[in-house]
Amino acid sequence: MNVEIVFSPKKSQDYTIFIDSDFQIRLDGRVAIVTNPKVAGLHLQALLSHLVADEIFIITLPDGEAYKNQQSIDLIHENLFNHRFNRKSTLIALGGGVIGDMCGYAAATYQRGIDFIQIPTTLLAQVDASVGGKTGINNRFGKNLIGAFHQPKAVYIQTAFLETLPSREFAAGVAEIIKMAVMFDRDFFEWLQCHDLHEDEHLRYAIKRSVEIKAEVVAQDEKEQGVRAVLNYGHTFGHVIENETGYSQYLHGEAVAIGMVMANMLAQSLADMRQEEADAILKLLQRYDLPTSYEIDSVEQFYQAFFHDKKASDHAIAFILPKGIGAYQIRQDISKDQLLSVLREMEA
């Protein structure tokens, strides 16, 4: 299978997402591949064998979310200036979501914006982060709080890169695939119930379908002023869990898996999800060994943490909730009492 999805976040910015395609990249001008030492060891040779450019530079950043900060952006920029990169140069992100977000933000802000290409090497990045143009870094106030919207010129998804992916990271990517299905596509959810994503062919279809859904959503709402927020199903709860556990205990997709279960509980309490639907989602998450419960120490503290999310408006939090499977709602009318009663179900 060789899939090419032409994605148009804006009329002027079409770009193509290639899935297991020929993977031949030909670029004019200087090119820098931004990656980390581990990914470089695994996949750089493969990329270089498919890349032709006038001059190629490799910039490696230390591995991990802890380095997703302004210092790393400065480091990328220093390298670009030292090697005389100009507005016609291109950056290539080779790595997971952290590398993609940083490389994208470095490209967005170098000389007011240069081209970049996404080559995601984790399942999570392949189905989610690499498509849609969100770029950014963390700071001491939280995750992704500094950033820009900057669409890549192209996205190359190679499932071969996933062969070396640890199983926990694979599962974390599956969580985002399940998220897409629950929110937008009941048929896809039912397909997921009876196909194992550890089989190549099924995995490729699931990636394709997830990227299609994401591309449709972002094309409707690039700057997340409406429907794009639905992609945050499970994330409002998940972010608090990641924060409380210092971003060390759970992978992002794992925290989102727990967050989806909590969002489902809230939907059930509003009579917007039946028990067997919640059970079906839970079962699918568990099949991939994803965590589905969390011990809340203090429900009051957990509740207060919602308001530190950047998506929170001044006085209301928008909750992204399923309506059954395959449909969604955005609710700003959830009372504190309704929330606390859901949180108490997970109280330690």
Place this chain on the structure above:
Amino acid sequence: MNVEIVFSPKKSQDYTIFIDSDFQIRLDGRVAIVTNPKVAGLHLQALLSHLVADEIFIITLPDGEAYKNQQSIDLIHENLFNHRFNRKSTLIALGGGVIGDMCGYAAATYQRGIDFIQIPTTLLAQVDASVGGKTGINNRFGKNLIGAFHQPKAVYIQTAFLETLPSREFAAGVAEIIKMAVMFDRDFFEWLQCHDLHEDEHLRYAIKRSVEIKAEVVAQDEKEQGVRAVLNYGHTFGHVIENETGYSQYLHGEAVAIGMVMANMLAQSLADMRQEEADAILKLLQRYDLPTSYEIDSVEQFYQAFFHDKKASDHAIAFILPKGIGAYQIRQDISKDQLLSVLREMEA
């Protein structure tokens, strides 16, 4: 006179440039005014008397180009996070080009972009920097090398703010007005020859005409891939002069004035400008006490410095040159010898 220019850099991003209009600003949500201590002392009270918002915060940055760096952006962002600014909040730039560029870049990168309003308090910023959405900061490699395109929601130009402007800064703004006329509008140039911009009414017309020209140019080419580059007439030479003199001897507009004279000399050597045209431009610059000559220490060094400009491509420098008065050309075919012979005319 009460002028409103509706400016459309992109269909989705119309905004209005108000010139000496009623100046009533009503904003929802949190608002931060970004300014410096000197400008705040002169103009903050006037702005506050015309501004209504839910909550208003004032952020002052140290005065001067030396502080146009990432640390100042971090300082703005820290304040915004501390005061729980969200995606519906607005920044207002009150100051000259440095404040406008920094405030705009802080807005471009806070939570992937929030609204900002330009209230320029120098003539240079009123006729040039505040319109067009270029935002950015300097780093050790040069000026404006880090940045983003981010259009303001509105621009309020109040000529009353210019009453306190030092005369050198006023003249530096006039240099950019003359630049617009020479490149794009011969009638405007002739009008400038017989009207003194120290008179309020004439100044207002000149600002209006300059902003109209700039808005037309940017609407055609927001990201500076074509005609927008013409606004850099005088800047290629000017940047080298600013660099050689450590950004301390000349104001930006002053360096541009010298740069225009040098660009004219190059145009003359190509037979694209007559002596009397060059003289007319020189005379207009001198009428406002702008510098028009510079002693070049080493022509070879001056020549090499062109290649450090971010607009320089790998092998060719694009020179923006007048063709007479009121028309322009972009030339990438100027040989080193042609350039050196012009530079030698200014050799010390």
